[in-house]
Amino acid sequence: MANETKFCEFCGNEVHIDAVMCPKCGRQLEELKTDKGSNPQVVINNNNQINGAAAIGRRECDKWIAFLLCFFLGLLGGHKFYEGKVGLGILYIFTVGLFGIGWFIDLIVILCRPNPYFV
Numbered sequence: 528m529a530n531e532t533k534f535c536e537f538c539g540n541e542v543h544i545d546a547v548m549c550p551k552c553g554r555q556l557e558e559l560k561t562d563k564g565s566n567p568q569v570v571i572n573n574n575n576q577i578n579g580a581a582a583i584g585r586r587e588c589d590k591w592i593a594f595l596l597c598f599f600l601g602l603l604g605g606h607k608f609y610e611g612k613v614g615l616g617i618l619y620i621f622t623v624g625l626f627g628i629g630w631f632i633d634l635i636v637i638l639c640r641p642n643p644y645f646v
């Protein structure tokens with residue numbers, strides 16, 4: 528239908544259903560469509576969940592999964608494999624968590640990270 532309307536949540540003005548900005552008070556009503564911008568979103572084919580622009584092309588990791596993996600399997604690089612850092616994981620296996628130093632630092636680093644974090 529062409530005459531569908533909604534109401535501005537800020538001033539109550541009646542606006543068209545597709546309006547992204549209220550003509551009366553000038554406030555934004557909807558998130559701007561990313562596919563209409565001058566910088567189109569690049570679709571990256573991976574299995575990771577895309578969660579906002581910051582996560583594009585990056586791996587989303589759960590802080591507590593990483594922490595538990597690091598705590599119990601960190602000397603074998605468990606958290607490195609979880610983060611997709613296979614090379615570092617193998618290095619951890621052969622050096623026993625960089626002689627325990629890398630493991631200990633990683634424990635603290637993971638604790639300081641937001642949840643989820645991106646690598």
Ligand SMILES: [Zn+2]
Pocket residue numbers: 535536537538539540549550551552553554
């Ligand atoms: Zn308004």
